Amino acid sequence: MKYENECVTYFAAKSQNESLTRVLVTSFLATYDPTVSEITDVKTAVSEAVTNAIIHGYEGQDGMVELFCGYAEETIYIEVADKGKGIGDITRAMEPLYTSKPELERSGMGFTIMEAFMEGIMVVSTPNLGTRVSMYKKLSRE
Amino acid sequence: MKYENECVTYFAAKSQNESLTRVLVTSFLATYDPTVSEITDVKTAVSEAVTNAIIHGYEGQDGMVELFCGYAEETIYIEVADKGKGIGDITRAMEPLYTSKPELERSGMGFTIMEAFMEGIMVVSTPNLGTRVSMYKKLSRE
Amino acid sequence: MELKFSKRNQILIVRIQGEIDHHTCEHMRVAVEHNFEKIRGKHMIFEMSGVDFMDSSGIGAMIGRYKVAKCMGGKVVIANPNERVEQIFRMSAMDRIISCYPNLEQAIQHLEGGK
Amino acid sequence: MELKFSKRNQILIVRIQGEIDHHTCEHMRVAVEHNFEKIRGKHMIFEMSGVDFMDSSGIGAMIGRYKVAKCMGGKVVIANPNERVEQIFRMSAMDRIISCYPNLEQAIQHLEGGK
Ligand SMILES: Nc1ncnc2c1ncn2[C@@H]1O[C@H](COP(=O)(O)OP(=O)(O)O)[C@@H](O)[C@H]1O
Numbered sequence: 001m002k003y004e005n006e007c008v009t010y011f012a013a014k015s016q017n018e019s020l021t022r023v024l025v026t027s028f029l030a031t032y033d034p035t036v037s038e039i040t041d042v043k044t045a046v047s048e049a050v051t052n053a054i055i056h057g058y059e060g061q062d063g064m065v066e067l068f069c070g071y072a073e074e075t076i077y078i079e080v081a082d083k084g085k086g087i088g089d090i091t092r093a094m095e096p097l098y099t100s101k102p103e104l105e106r107s108g109m110g111f112t113i114m115e116a117f118m119e120g121i122m123v124v125s126t127p128n129l130g131t132r133v134s135m136y137k138k139l140s141r142e
Numbered sequence: 143m144k145y146e147n148e149c150v151t152y153f154a155a156k157s158q159n160e161s162l163t164r165v166l167v168t169s170f171l172a173t174y175d176p177t178v179s180e181i182t183d184v185k186t187a188v189s190e191a192v193t194n195a196i197i198h199g200y201e202g203q204d205g206m207v208e209l210f211c212g213y214a215e216e217t218i219y220i221e222v223a224d225k226g227k228g229i230g231d232i233t234r235a236m237e238p239l240y241t242s243k244p245e246l247e248r249s250g251m252g253f254t255i256m257e258a259f260m261e262g263i264m265v266v267s268t269p270n271l272g273t274r275v276s277m278y279k280k281l282s283r284e
Numbered sequence: 285m286e287l288k289f290s291k292r293n294q295i296l297i298v299r300i301q302g303e304i305d306h307h308t309c310e311h312m313r314v315a316v317e318h319n320f321e322k323i324r325g326k327h328m329i330f331e332m333s334g335v336d337f338m339d340s341s342g343i344g345a346m347i348g349r350y351k352v353a354k355c356m357g358g359k360v361v362i363a364n365p366n367e368r369v370e371q372i373f374r375m376s377a378m379d380r381i382i383s384c385y386p387n388l389e390q391a392i393q394h395l396e397g398g399k
Numbered sequence: 400m401e402l403k404f405s406k407r408n409q410i411l412i413v414r415i416q417g418e419i420d421h422h423t424c425e426h427m428r429v430a431v432e433h434n435f436e437k438i439r440g441k442h443m444i445f446e447m448s449g450v451d452f453m454d455s456s457g458i459g460a461m462i463g464r465y466k467v468a469k470c471m472g473g474k475v476v477i478a479n480p481n482e483r484v485e486q487i488f489r490m491s492a493m494d495r496i497i498s499c500y501p502n503l504e505q506a507i508q509h510l511e512g513g514k
């Protein structure tokens with residue numbers, strides 16, 4: 001796809017970088033006159049996916065997380081990918097309240113929030129190879 | 143080198159992304175208790191290097207710019223690279239007030255500012271292959 | 285994230301300022317547990333008017349604190365969440381165990397009015 | 400970047416709010432030229448108290464405006480730059496052709512006092 005603008009970032013799988021990804025995506029969106037609520041939607045979805053890569057993908061081990069932002073035809077495209085553990089059963093993983101890490105105080109609501117706040121989401125994952133979450137959202141642009 | 147934290151971003155060579163790189167580097171630095179003046183130093187140097195990649199490296203053509211941020215031992219490492227035009231005479235390019243694009247209202251002060259605001263700078267460039275500017279700065283961290 | 289602690293009888297009041305995510309939740313968990321023990325608390329109120337971002341890590345953290353308070357026979361209550369924060373709590377159906385109140389006074393009243 | 404234009408006799412006063420970089424300078428150049436012609440201006444004052452970032456693109460832009468004003472027999476003057484902005488101007492030795500004043504009144508005085 002040909003994007004009007006695009007940006008891909010690889011960062012260390014450290015929780016301190018979660019806020020960096022929110023700042024990045026907010027700044028990427030800024031040119032396109034998003035509403036406050038659109039910014040929050042995208043920021044929250046990115047935060048969920050990035051947190052998952054760090055906690056579930058790499059489970060605290062070293063690794064790099066990829067965040068892609070693209071913009072084309074009034075639509076923002078986001079991809080978050082890791083080369084971590086992968087997801088065995090994606091359908092179950094996406095169920096509300098399902099979490100494999102309740103001991104880390106996870107709520108199992110990450111995917112549900114991504115689905116609620118973005119327009120479309122696709123998850124591709126291979127055990128031991130990693131996970132890629134692709135999402136998009138059309139901006140209202142009145 | 144083993145960095146405590148690192149982040150590399152590839153973004154379209156568009157001037158709208160200049161502010162995005164400043165936001166990114168500010169957020170990357172934030173964990174390390176920088177002074178306001180250190181933040182401004184690094185932000186300004188990054189802005190200069192990124193602008194050069196867009197204006198001089200790609201001369202308005204499509205292309206991707208790389209921004210690397212790394213942190214190790216109280217020192218922030220920055221690299222800005224493009225796969226553009228390259229610099230024939232680096233020594234001359236780094237002279238204060240030298241610019242190859244006065245018609246675009248360039249001042250020729252970019253490299254001088256990078257040198258003044260960072261502690262070390264290294265420029266590697268090959269005509270028609272591109273340019274990589276590497277800089278570092280030790281933070282005071284009182 | 286910045287946390288301010290105060291107490292009122294057996295209620296630990298935690299004012300959260302800033303962003304609630306996985307990174308900041310780690311810090312919050314430790315600090316809240318510490319202060320809750322110190323005052324030998326029973327209930328917790330999280331005052332969230334200063335929260336400008338929260339993702340699902342916030343839900344996990346609140347449920348975690350709820351379990352701790354429950355051990356002491358107490359409750360966890362949220363005061364002053366913004367619309368977004370309340371929406372995220374509602375989505376997780378967490379509002380069945382943790383109530384939200386529009387201000388601190390009502391949150392306190394709820395806890396002191398009950399047994 | 401936000402620009403506010405006003406005039407005083409033949410002086411175009413430009414209040415800049417926000418960040419001055421290569422991207423925003425493009426916009427500024429066009430808007431300033433347009434307003435300068437409209438008022439048939441001679442001098443320009445850039446009021447910079449609202450500028451929170453500037454890189455060397457700002458120097459280039461100011462020199463560009465200086466050349467335009469010079470054609471009209473006028474000058475360019477900066478009012479209220481913060482320390483950083485002034486530092487960057489000084490580094491480029493631009494202060495030899497464009498003076499900085501701590502406030503708008505002194506900048507105006509300088510231009511109206513001179514011939
Ligand atoms: N990047 C990932 N790598 C491996 N497993 C993942 C990843 N993302 C999600 N999962 C799995 O999907 C489950 C549900 O994810 P989610 O809905 O975000 O809830 P939570 O993060 O609270 O557990 C996780 O508990 C985990 O088992």
Ligand SMILES: Nc1ncnc2c1ncn2[C@@H]1O[C@H](COP(=O)(O)OP(=O)(O)O)[C@@H](O)[C@H]1O
Nearest residue numbers: 194195198199235241242248249250252253273
């Ligand atoms: N990334 C780059 N690719 C090609 N040429 C460059 C690059 N960066 C700098 N240059 C060359 O070095 C010169 C001096 O750069 P600089 O000191 O930043 O001043 P300015 O950007 O104002 O021209 C430029 O005019 C250009 O010729």
